[in-house]
Amino acid sequence: MIGALQGKVETIDTDRIVLSVGGVGFEVRVTPKAVQDVGPSGSDVLLHTHLHVREDALDLYGFVDRRDRDVFRLLLAASGVGPKLAMAMMGTLGTEEIRRAVVAEDAAALTVVPGIGTRSAQKLVLELRPRLAGAEADVVGSGTRAQIREALEGLGYATAEVSEVVAALPDELGVEQGLRLALQQLGRQ
DSSP: OOOEEEEEEEEEOSSEEEEEETTEEEEEEOOHHHHHHHOSTTOEEEEEEEEEEOSSOEEEEEESSHHHHHHHHHHHHSTTOOHHHHHHHHHHTOHHHHHHHHHTTOHHHHTTSTTOOHHHHHHHHHHHHHHHTTSOOOOOTTTHHHHHHHHHHHTTOOHHHHHHHHHTSOTTOOHHHHHHHHHHHHHHO
């Protein structure tokens, strides 16, 4: 398996880069955040990689941070999650938001990813929570963020804007304080 590649960025696209390593150009699929993090063409970069082997292809997925790659691999281990969906999750939510949502059992946060419905999100939470529960995750109380999210969606706010506001809330808030602050943030938008 190819665990990491270090080389020069040759070309950059929206979802992949070509990394020149020892005269060989490796096409590596990356998230939009990773595209920003690798820098411009010609820059040297180290990517932590995952080689996904299929019957008809060998695909490399690259991450600037090793923890991102590890979460990507955990996502792939979940039933029904392939590399395309795992990359969509990583690109839409990012590692920390995925961890937070899973550990806090906030399935609604996962539904903002294209291709994940309510049932799929609930299934992912059940399957991934034991694996991520020991990981350092940013979890407020027992389901506080989930309660705030539910209340805001009940008031008619869109899931995407609710996810953004709830993720930005400070950790030490209770449900009432968090809801008040979230409503203030949503009112400013």
